[in-house]
Amino acid sequence: MQNVIQLTDINKHYGHFTLENINLTLPAGEIMGLVGVNGAGKSTTIRILMGLIEADSGTVDVLGHRLPDAQVTAKRQVGFASEDMRLYKYQNLTWHMDFVQGFYPEWDADYAQMLLQKFRLNPTQAIKGFSHGQRVKASLLLLLARRPRLLILDEPTTGLDPVARSEVLEELADILRDENRSVLFSSHNTHDVEQLSDSITFLHDGRILASEDIECFVNKWRSVRCTGHASPTALAELKPAHLRQNGSVWQLKIDNFQPSMLEAIKAQGLEVVEVMRMSLEEIFIATVKKDTRHEH
Amino acid sequence: MTDELFLSQTDSRPMYLQVVEQIKLKIMAGDWPNGYALPSIRELAAATKVSVITIKRAYSELEQAGLIVTRPGRGSLVAEGIGQGALRHQELNHHIAQLLEAADKFGIDNHTLQQQLAEALKQRQTPPASE
Numbered sequence: 098m099q100n101v102i103q104l105t106d107i108n109k110h111y112g113h114f115t116l117e118n119i120n121l122t123l124p125a126g127e128i129m130g131l132v133g134v135n136g137a138g139k140s141t142t143i144r145i146l147m148g149l150i151e152a153d154s155g156t157v158d159v160l161g162h163r164l165p166d167a168q169v170t171a172k173r174q175v176g177f178a179s180e181d182m183r184l185y186k187y188q189n190l191t192w193h194m195d196f197v198q199g200f201y202p203e204w205d206a207d208y209a210q211m212l213l214q215k216f217r218l219n220p221t222q223a224i225k226g227f228s229h230g231q232r233v234k235a236s237l238l239l240l241l242a243r244r245p246r247l248l249i250l251d252e253p254t255t256g257l258d259p260v261a262r263s264e265v266l267e268e269l270a271d272i273l274r275d276e277n278r279s280v281l282f283s284s285h286n287t288h289d290v291e292q293l294s295d296s297i298t299f300l301h302d303g304r305i306l307a308s309e310d311i312e313c314f315v316n317k318w319r320s321v322r323c324t325g326h327a328s329p330t331a332l333a334e335l336k337p338a339h340l341r342q343n344g345s346v347w348q349l350k351i352d353n354f355q356p357s358m359l360e361a362i363k364a365q366g367l368e369v370v371e372v373m374r375m376s377l378e379e380i381f382i383a384t385v386k387k388d389t390r391h392e393h
Numbered sequence: 394m395t396d397e398l399f400l401s402q403t404d405s406r407p408m409y410l411q412v413v414e415q416i417k418l419k420i421m422a423g424d425w426p427n428g429y430a431l432p433s434i435r436e437l438a439a440a441t442k443v444s445v446i447t448i449k450r451a452y453s454e455l456e457q458a459g460l461i462v463t464r465p466g467r468g469s470l471v472a473e474g475i476g477q478g479a480l481r482h483q484e485l486n487h488h489i490a491q492l493l494e495a496a497d498k499f500g501i502d503n504h505t506l507q508q509q510l511a512e513a514l515k516q517r518q519t520p521p522a523s524e
Contacts, residue, residue: 128444270442273435288402295446312409312450374407 099161101125101247101279107145107155116141116303119155123296125246126276128269130290130311131283132377133300134385139283140179142300143251146281147177160247173201176245178236180252186225190218190235194242201243209242216264230261237265241272248272250282254289262289269293287377291315297377301385311377318375318383319354323347323367331365338387350375350383396432397440408443412451420460420471421480431461431469 102123109116116138123129133139144150145157148168157164162171184193190213198204213220216234218227227235233253240248253269254262270293272278284290290297291311298308307314324345332340332349335358339350347367351358359369375383398415400408419425431452432440438448452469455461460480463469496506 126445267442270439273439273445276435292402292408292442293444295444310446311444312407312446315407374405376405 099125100158101160102129102146102281103156103158104142104146105156105158107142107152107157109141109145109150109152114138114141114303116145116152119145119305121298121305121308123279123281125279127295128273128280128282128293129296129298130294131281131298131300132285132287132290132381133283134285137300138303139300140251141303143177143179143249143281143283146249147175148172174246176240176243176248178240178248178250178253180255182236184224184232184235187223189223190220190238193224193235193239194220197239197243203244205242205244208244209238212238212241212268215268230257233257234261234265237268241268244278246278248278248280248282250280252284253282254284254286266293287381291377299381299384306384315374315377315380317353318380319351320373320375320379321349321351321359321362321369322371322373323349323362323369325367327365327367332362332367335361338383350379352384396437398437400441400443408447409450409454412441412443412448413454416451416455417460417480417484421484425471427471427473429471431471433468 100122102121104119104121107116107119114136119138119142121142131139131142141150145152146159146164148157148164148171151165159171160174162168164171194209198206216231216238218231218235218238224232224235233256237250237253248269250269254265257265266289269280269282272280282290294311296309297311297314299306299314324347326345327347329340329342332347335349335351337349337351339348341348349362359372362369398412400411400415404411406414416425416431425431431437434445434448434452438445441448452461452463456463456469460472461469462472493506501509
């Protein structure tokens with residue numbers, strides 16, 4: 098299977114921020130979620146992918162084309178949307194649809210009409226009267242109706258109300274029907290990522306903490322609750338991402354969890370009450386906080 | 394009719410297990426009879442709005458459990474000879490195993506457990522008619 102995105106050893110240095118050794122692979126037909134807190138490097142990574150920023154070192158291949166040389170060819174089949182994308186506010190959506198259609202012969206007019214209905218957008222109203230959610234949906238419509246092979250969306254659900262968010266996610270899910278189409282989307286909403294993505298790339302402080310199958314990633318973590326009395330230093334040897342105690346109740350959040358760790362906990366004199374899987378959100382928070390703790 | 398599953402984001406089980414449970418429900422209810430051709434993985438993922446990998450994982454679990462069979466290049470079918478009754482028994486056994494596990498955890502002995510179960514059965518007002 099062809100990889101639609103291949104970033105190899107990407108580095109980019111700014112005064113106060115460095116994107117370090119980014120390696121990222123997205124196979125055709127998959128959806129990848131790019132997660133990380135604000136400032137983690139999600140948008141910079143996406144801008145490098147879109148050829149908007151040049152990396153200091155490393156290679157960028159999109160749909161089999163090397164950037165920046167084959168940028169024009171690659172981008173014809175890529176749909177890109179970011180928050181700072183602007184529509185012409187004195188024109189309406191019909192005008193925009195005609196405009197985009199002029200550049201892209203593969204424009205699917207029936208699909209565009211269907212999306213108009215689904216997103217409940219008024220095609221004759223000037224864009225300046227649109228709400229934020231309506232503008233996001235309008236931009237997405239303009240991208241989707243081109244049926245690009247690769248969609249790159251920077252925070253597509255940020256700032257949307259729950260209904261608009263679900264409408265956007267539904268259309269992203271619909272892309273899955275075609276195994277030749279792929280999506281990379283960034284989000285700090287872990288629920289969106291958890292629900293739709295096949296794989297996850299977790300960026301923090303300009304580095305990739307994990308880039309893998311989402312099920313494998315989530316399954317490595319466990320939250321363990323125990324009771325009893327033990328020495329915190331002895332428990333810290335298990336290297337939990339998070340260790341808290343309140344009275345006789347303990348909570349450990351453990352990455353790369355192995356069942357043998359439970360024996361080690363019991364050996365410290367604690368009784369294991371509960372071993373639970375963690376949501377992507379809990380893992381996200383535990384990882385970022387752990388990282389911050391080590392720095393300071 | 395397009396097949397679509399109803400999942401919950403507040404359910405703490407992994408998404409693929411919710412898919413497994415719902416497919417079992419469909420088989421038990423007779424919606425998906427023996428030999429029924431399951432929707433393709435991509436189709437069900439798009440309709441249910443979950444990732445392809447989630448549905449793939451669920452299908453492979455169901456296959457390991459012997460509930461569905463997958464023929465390369467031709468999709469998956471509900472396995473022949475998976476009686477609805479057998480599946481119900483299997484499900485009930487699973488719940489019984491959980492009950493026993495809980496009893497162990499709380500240090501409840503067999504005798505007390507039997508008494509509590511007998512009490513609960515007595516308090517249940519309308520037992521369903523036996524099949």
